[in-house]
Amino acid sequence: MHNELFPSKAEAREEEQEDSVLVEKARTGDREAFGELVRRHRAKVYGYAQSFAREPFLAEDIVQDALIRAFLHLGTLADSRRFLPWLHRIVRNQAYTKLKAATLNKEQSFSALQAAYQTEAAGETDWESLDSILYRLGRERERSEREHTATPEEALMRRELLESITQMFRCLRPRERQIVESHFFDHLSPQEIAGLFRMSEANVYQILSRSRKKLVQEKIRVAVDQYVSNRREFMKKVELKKPEAFGKHVWTTAAAAMYGLTEYTERRFSLEMLMGLTGHAFRLNVIPGNVHIAGPTMFPFDEVLTEGMRNLGFETKIVRTRMLTDHGPNANQVDSFLLSAEAREKRKLPENLPEALALVHDSIDRGYPVLAWDLFIPEFGLIYGYDAEARQFQAGDNCSHNASIPYEHLGRGLIGELFVLAIDKQVEIDQKTMLTRALETILKHYREEAGDPVCSYGLAAYATWRDAFAQKGVEPNGNAYTLAVAEDARRYGYLFWREIEKTWTDTQFDGIRPLVHKAADLYGQISDEYKVLTRMFPFPAGGEPNDPQESEEAIRILGRIEALEQEAVSLLEEMQKQL
Numbered sequence: 001m002h003n004e005l006f007p008s009k010a011e012a013r014e015e016e017q018e019d020s021v022l023v024e025k026a027r028t029g030d031r032e033a034f035g036e037l038v039r040r041h042r043a044k045v046y047g048y049a050q051s052f053a054r055e056p057f058l059a060e061d062i063v064q065d066a067l068i069r070a071f072l073h074l075g076t077l078a079d080s081r082r083f084l085p086w087l088h089r090i091v092r093n094q095a096y097t098k099l100k101a102a103t104l105n106k107e108q109s110f111s112a113l114q115a116a117y118q119t120e121a122a123g124e125t126d127w128e129s130l131d132s133i134l135y136r137l138g139r140e141r142e143r144s145e146r147e148h149t150a151t152p153e154e155a156l157m158r159r160e161l162l163e164s165i166t167q168m169f170r171c172l173r174p175r176e177r178q179i180v181e182s183h184f185f186d187h188l189s190p191q192e193i194a195g196l197f198r199m200s201e202a203n204v205y206q207i208l209s210r211s212r213k214k215l216v217q218e219k220i221r222v223a224v225d226q227y228v229s230n231r232r233e234f235m236k237k238v239e240l241k242k243p244e245a246f247g248k249h250v251w252t253t254a255a256a257a258m259y260g261l262t263e264y265t266e267r268r269f270s271l272e273m274l275m276g277l278t279g280h281a282f283r284l285n286v287i288p289g290n291v292h293i294a295g296p297t298m299f300p301f302d303e304v305l306t307e308g309m310r311n312l313g314f315e316t317k318i319v320r321t322r323m324l325t326d327h328g329p330n331a332n333q334v335d336s337f338l339l340s341a342e343a344r345e346k347r348k349l350p351e352n353l354p355e356a357l358a359l360v361h362d363s364i365d366r367g368y369p370v371l372a373w374d375l376f377i378p379e380f381g382l383i384y385g386y387d388a389e390a391r392q393f394q395a396g397d398n399c400s401h402n403a404s405i406p407y408e409h410l411g412r413g414l415i416g417e418l419f420v421l422a423i424d425k426q427v428e429i430d431q432k433t434m435l436t437r438a439l440e441t442i443l444k445h446y447r448e449e450a451g452d453p454v455c456s457y458g459l460a461a462y463a464t465w466r467d468a469f470a471q472k473g474v475e476p477n478g479n480a481y482t483l484a485v486a487e488d489a490r491r492y493g494y495l496f497w498r499e500i501e502k503t504w505t506d507t508q509f510d511g512i513r514p515l516v517h518k519a520a521d522l523y524g525q526i527s528d529e530y531k532v533l534t535r536m537f538p539f540p541a542g543g544e545p546n547d548p549q550e551s552e553e554a555i556r557i558l559g560r561i562e563a564l565e566q567e568a569v570s571l572l573e574e575m576q577k578q579l
Contacts, residue, residue, distance in 0.1 A: 023080035026071075034071055041084055042067075045091050051192055052095035066091045092187040171218040176211045183208060220349040224408065227354045228391060231361070238364050239385030239394050240264065246382075246396050251488040252296070253379040254305060255280040256398040257371040258312075260382045261423055264368050267313060276496025277434055278308030279441035281489050281523075286461040286482060287327055287454070291468050293478035294327035296485040297378065298455040301419050305371070309421075311437040313429035319356040320419040321411060327454065328415045331377050332477050332540060338414055339377065341406075350411035350418040357407055360393065361386060363422035371421040374413030376401040383420070431504055432579065439576045446569050459569065462562040469551040469558075476542025484539045487530030493523040515575045522568045529561045 019040075025033035045066065049059040069090050077086050169177055179197065182188045190208065194201040245260030248271055255275050262269055275281040287295045302318050309316045329338075337343055350356070360370045360383055369384035372395065381397030387404070396402030411418025448457035456464035465482075468474050497520035501513065509516075533554060537543040544550050 019083040020080040023074065023077065023083050027074055034074070037083060038067060041087060044084070045087055048088060048192070049091050049095060051189065052092075062091060062094045066094045069094070089187055168215055168218045168222055171214050172211055176207055176214070179204060179207050180211050180215075216351070217349055220351055220353055221408075223354045224349075224357065227357055228388070228407075231388065235388045237385075237387045237389070240364065240367065240369055241384075242402070243369060243382050243384055243396070246398050246402060248398050250275070250398065250492070251485040252280045252283075252492075253381070253397060253399065254297070254371075255492075257380040257382050258305070258308060260369060260384075261309070261314075261371055261421075262312065265314075265423070265426060267426060269312065270499060272492055272495040272499050274312070275489065275492035276500075277311045277438045279304070279311070279438060279445060280308065281493035281496055282442045283445055283489060284458060284461045284486055286456050286465045286468075287478070288456060288464050289468060289471075290473050290475040291465060291479040291482050292327050292475060293330045293332065293481045294378070295455060295478065295482045297380075298327055299457070301373065301421075305421055307441055309423070311434055311441060313427050313434070315424045315427060316421050317359060317424045318419070318421045319352055319359050321350045321352065321417055328378070330475075330478060331414055334414065341409065343414075344409045344412040347412040347416055349408065352418065353408070353410060356410055356418055356420050359420055359422050360410075368423050372410070373417060373419035374411075374415050375405060376403075376413075378413065378415050431506065432508060435500070436576070436579050439572055439579070443569065443572055443576065446565070446572075459562065459565060462558055462565070466555045466558050469545065469554050472546040472548075472551060474545040474551070476537065476545055477540055478542075479545050480534070480537045480539035480542035483530065483534050483537055487527060487534050490523050490527040490530055494520055494527055497523060512575050512578050515571055515578070519568060519571055519575070522564055522571065526561055526564045526568070529557055529564070533557055 019037065022033045022037045022040075026037065042063070046059060046063050049062040049066075053059045053062060066087065070087055073090075077083065169180075172180065175197075179193055182193050182196065183190070188196065190201050190204040194204045197204070243260035244263055245256045248256050248259060250256050250271060252275065255271070255278060258278060259269070259271050259274050262274065269277070283296075283299070285295045285298050287298065302320055306316050306318065331339065360372075363370045364384070364386055369382045371380060372383050373380055375381040375383070375395045376397065377399065379397060379399055381395055381399075381401065383393045383395045385394030386392065387394075390404075391407045392404040393407065393410070394403075395405055410420070446458040448460060468479075497516050500509075501516045501520060536550060536554065537545055545554065
């Protein structure tokens, strides 16, 4: 004998057929038929109401109001076999109407879903939130039962929404789909679903959480497909000339990529000038503890790169995911599989991938490449072409990479961050303004205080670096890379000041020429000191940085470099005053 709360499939079908007959009669005004429906299901809906309101009298009020609304709106029930789920939704809505929000929040502890429901209750839909979209779909599903009252435009929008979400749901297994639909469409709580499917409440939460992650990824895939479909008239292949930047020997890949951006404009800079004006020739980022290889790229991309491009006279647009608070693994020391295309396929799609695709396509169509992060390894490169039909970009960097990559691989590299930057427009700017802005950028970086637990910046980074050597915790490969980047940057700093001294002939710079000459000499000395360290700890092997004698010598050299840097900062401050 079957438990009446969990009837067999045959019994359920028989009950649906009987309900269907009674519903059709009740629609004609047959009160007895409706009364039979009420007698058949009253106990079930009362028990359902009690899951929201523990007090019997309040549950009874909810049921009474729900039954009145059901009788008045019976004509809106499109599928007469679905009377009980339809009635459940009315009970649920009445419960939310009668109970205070605080009480309801106790009943449903799934906080992310609570927030979505509250947003939807206010009549809003957050199109970036999957939960909000699912609640919207739940409402639209009910409204679609009354589609004959909608305008053709409204009906089309509802159908498109339903089709999109239905496509998303194909990624779920049958049981996952049943549970998700029960929660979002039939408005059952995890506790109620646990009873319905004879499983633990914890298991229901686990399935809802796992299904939500699947749906988020499927939502992005659907959005990408729709974006590509909407660009059908642009189904073409566009490839700009291969950037000269790919052949530039500079360790700061962000600067190489920025140089590549400017190649396609009327305003061209030498790499030395670009390194200086953007501030990259004067940056120093050091990871505390082990001097991890990520240090040189551990900076806020959007702030540093947009400010650097602004110093050159360019406004930019960016699309990015949130920056990680951790530095991630060392790409030189991970299993090679983790850098493969197959590994990218297994990682999460970034939620703003469609927006990034649009920025890339628009920029290339205007004749400009796009700067991007982690296209092949965790460094900066350029996207300079696309093949719309193959859904691939043509991309490369100055680390010997140049290949086609699928649209869907953007933002799915080893670090799992998406960052793309494109030139928006060029603005008028003169040499004095460029240098003034550059000094602001450089000095702001130098003065950063050592308060970041992830990375130390500017002058404060030297104490962090010396401490790592003193503690004998230096990772050879990361330390060698940080040194190579720093030495190369300071060499470009020397060349930057030399170029200004020789080529900026306007008389307005006469007052600072002695300072520019001295700055060049100082950064030449700093570069030479760094060369000693790069010979001691060559990249990639890294030498023996934790050997007592080696570490003591490194600490002394870093102390000399810091003193020279402090002298340079005083000089740049004086230059800033005179400008």
